[in-house]
Amino acid sequence: MKKISIVIPAHNEQENVALIHQKIRQVFDGLKNYDFEIIFVNDGSRDNTQQKLEELSQKYREVKFIEFSRNFGHQPAVKAGIDNADGNAVISMDGDLQHPPELIPELIKKWEDGNDIVFTIRTYPKEISFFKRKTSDFFYKLLSSLSDVNLTKGGGSDFRLMDANAVEVMRNFNEDDLFLRGLTSWMGFKQTGIEFTACERQSGESSYNLKKMVTFAFTGITSFSVKPLSLAAYLGFLFSGVSVLGYGIYVLYSFIEKTEISGWASLIMTIVFFGGLQLIILGIIGIYLGKIFKEVKQRPNYIIKNKNF
Secondary structure (H helix, E strand, C coil): CEEEEEEEEECCCCCCHHHHHHHHHHHHHCCCCEEEEEEEEECCCCCCHHHHHHHHHHHCCCEEEEEECCCCCHHHHHHHHHHHCCCCEEEECCCCCCCCHHHHHHHHHHHHCCCCEEEEEEECCCCCCHHHHHHHHHHHHHHHHHCCCCCCCCCCCCCEEEEHHHHHHHHCCCCCCCCHHHHHHHHCCCEEEEEEECCCCCCCCCCCCHHHHHHHHHHHHHHHCCHHHHHHHHHHHHHHHHHHHHHHHHHHHHHHHCCCCCCHHHHHHHHHHHHHHHHHHHHHHHHHHHHHHHHHHCCCCCCEEEECC
């Protein structure tokens, strides 16, 4: 029998862990030729998630848990589960049931057809806000245009299956700012996608606010591309050229016509504009320097406080 490892990061998911375990168990009841394990990664939950996981692990042999010493974030939690999985294939999915467990048999079928990585292509139901859908689409278009990875529209979900060979490669990545969906695309291997409609969160509230989404976007772009640095240089040349041509012609005309050069307001606006542009460019450079600063420390992506296997 082949073994499938299911990795589920859990942050304040006390109401969901038992339910998603039940649904996954029901799915594998219909898959007679596969054994499975569920690795829950408790990412510094402040509710009773850990207690629920310990209770489940005592009742069911397939339930395993990893408890972090604090909250390290969603991506390190997924990475920890992958690092500790020993299945022939590993499926990562969220614990809020927005990733439907009913899709697992189709993921396994695509894997058995010879694909090393089976990613999912998320579509949103009508209930999801227009803003959420459009900003998500814009991010993946921007990332694909600015980086060396090509993420399919809607293909940025962390709901995917990876063969053991791809998992072994993933374990060797120790970079500080993890962006797993980009790394998965960058790795290569034979890949295919499956469409699914994201479900409503079963219970609780998502901790993924707008600030975290923007930060995640910056992480994705700067982890796989130095094009923003090139863009900053191009902007510098562009606006310098525009200012030299525009104001140079104006000054030359005023000198020939012997007209007075006046207008402190336009001068102040110009200084403020170019001052802001310089700050933007310095900010882009600072982001990359900050990534280097964190990278050279070689701190671990996560710290495990406790686990039951």
